[in-house]
Amino acid sequence: MKNAGILARAGYSIAGLRAAWREERSFRDHVALSMLLLAGMAVLRPDAWWWAVIVLALACGWAFEAMNAALEALCDRLHPARDPAIGRAKDMASAAAFVVNCAAAGLAIAMVVSTVA
Numbered sequence: 001m002k003n004a005g006i007l008a009r010a011g012y013s014i015a016g017l018r019a020a021w022r023e024e025r026s027f028r029d030h031v032a033l034s035m036l037l038l039a040g041m042a043v044l045r046p047d048a049w050w051w052a053v054i055v056l057a058l059a060c061g062w063a064f065e066a067m068n069a070a071l072e073a074l075c076d077r078l079h080p081a082r083d084p085a086i087g088r089a090k091d092m093a094s095a096a097a098f099v100v101n102c103a104a105a106g107l108a109i110a111m112v113v114s115t116v117a
């Protein structure tokens with residue numbers, strides 16, 4: 001429903017997260033890796049600003065994975081047949097998530113190195 005209230009819109013967003021979890025293995029993998037990293041941080045106890053930076057990076061990763069899943073679902077619904085343009089669109093959406101995930105992985109490595117050293 002267009003222009004619904006804030007609670008209804010939050011409900012749609014949570015439904016979207018549940019759908020991404022249900023339908024997309026890469027989203028589930030991303031959530032599992034995020035939890036593993038946060039558990040590792042709870043043990044390593046890095047400076048507070050590392051928490052802010054890493055949580056932001058992980059949130060961006062979840063958001064890009066959800067956006068990638070949305071685009072894939074839309075492509076598959078609107079154009080189920082194979083088509084090079086659809087393939088390129090999916091590859092580019094996947095690339096966007098990949099770039100963010102590489103940055104998050106780099107930050108996680110920097111956090112571990114600077115905390116353990």
Ligand SMILES: Nc1ncnc2c1ncn2[C@@H]1O[C@H](COP(=O)(O)OP(=O)(O)OP(=O)(O)O)[C@@H](O)[C@H]1O
Nearest residue numbers: 026068072080081082083084086087088090091094
């Ligand atoms: N309809 C299509 N036409 C052409 N190529 C496609 C099509 N659907 C998928 N592909 C190719 O297969 C790849 C994987 O697409 P798929 O929809 O299976 O996503 P996925 O396995 O969930 O990938 P991701 O890891 O990005 O979530 C795409 O990036 C694209 O290269």
